Amino acid sequence: MTSEFEHRISVVIPTYNRAQTIMRAINSVLGQTLPAFEIIVVDDGSFDGTKGVLKAHSFFSKNAKVPQKKYFVQKNSGVSSARNLGIRKANGDFIAFLDSDDAWSKKKLERQLAVLKQNLFKHRIIHTDEIWIRNGVRVNQHKKHEKSGGDIFKKCLTLCCISPSSAMLHRSLFEEHGFFDETMPACEDYDMWIRITAKEEVGFLDNPLVMKYGGHDDQLSKKYWGMDRFRIYSLEKLLQNKNLSRSNYQLTLTELIRKLKILMGGSIKRGNIELAEELNKKIIHFQGLLE
Secondary structure, X not given: OOOOOOOOEEEEEEEXXXXXXXXXXXXXXXXXXXXXXXEEEEEOOOOOOHHHHHHHOOOOXXXXXXXXXXXXXXXXXXXXXXXXXXXXXXXXXXXXXXXXXXXXXXXXXXXXXXXXHHOOOOOOXXXXXXXXXXXXXXXXXXXXXXXXXXXOHHHHHHOOOOOXXXXXXXXXXXXXHOOOOOXXXXXXXXXXXXXXXXXXXXXXEEEEEEEEEEOOOOOHHHHOOOOHHHHHHHHHXXXXXXXXXXXXXXXXXXXXXXXXXXXXXXXHHOOOHHHHHHHHHHHHHHHOOOO
C-alpha cells in the first residue's frame, strides 16, 4: 500500500442520546490498523451529556494527528438526516458508517480497502459479516440474515441485508443514487440498499469485523409496529425509477405484493378493517401490473 491516504476514508457516526456507548464506537475507529482520514460525529440533538463525554475523552483536542475529528450538532431530525449531514461534511473518497452503539474489529477498514484494491475497485460498496450481541450475550444470526455479496438485489428486497455499521461506500454512489430518505422514521437503510443494489454489485468480506449491540429499548425495530409499512413505501418508490430494469421491476412488484398481503393480514388481526381494505385495493392494482 503506497499511502495510507491514497484512498481517504471518512467515518460517519450519527448519535442520539448514546453517551454510554459513543466512546466505545469512537475508540474502535481510533484503534484501526489503517487509520481513517477523519471521524465525523453528528449529534442528532442529544440531551444526555454526549458532548460532555466527548470533551472528557479529549475528542475536541487540537492536534496534527490523524484521523481528523469533527463534531456537528443538529436539532433532532432522525438518523437519516444525521447520516446525510455527515456525508455532506465528509472529505474522504469513501464513507464508512458506524452506529454509535456498535464497534469495529481493529482490522475492519484495512481489510475492506485491501479487498477493494485486490479487485481493482470493481465494487463501490463493500460490507462485512458481523457479530450480534444482545443484552451483553452473543447470539446466533438466523439463516435469513446470512450476509453475501455480488448481485444481492433480490435478497435485499426481502429484508435489510447490509448493516450500516459494516458498510463502506464510495461517495459517488450518493451522487448517483441519492442520500438517505429523511421522511422515513425507520428502514431508511433498507431503502438505500435496494436503490443501490438495483444497479450495483456489492463487495463482501466474509469475516465478522463488526460488533452489533442490541436489546436496548431505543432501537427503531422496537419503536414501530409493522416494519413492512416502511419497506412497502420504499418498494412503491423504487417502482417509479425509470432506470429500473424490467427484470428488477418484476422482482420489486412481486415482493411489494407479498409484503402488502402480510401487512393486510396483520391489519385484519388488529381489527383495522379500513387499512386492510386500502391495502387490498393496492394489491389488486399491483397484481394487474404483473406480467
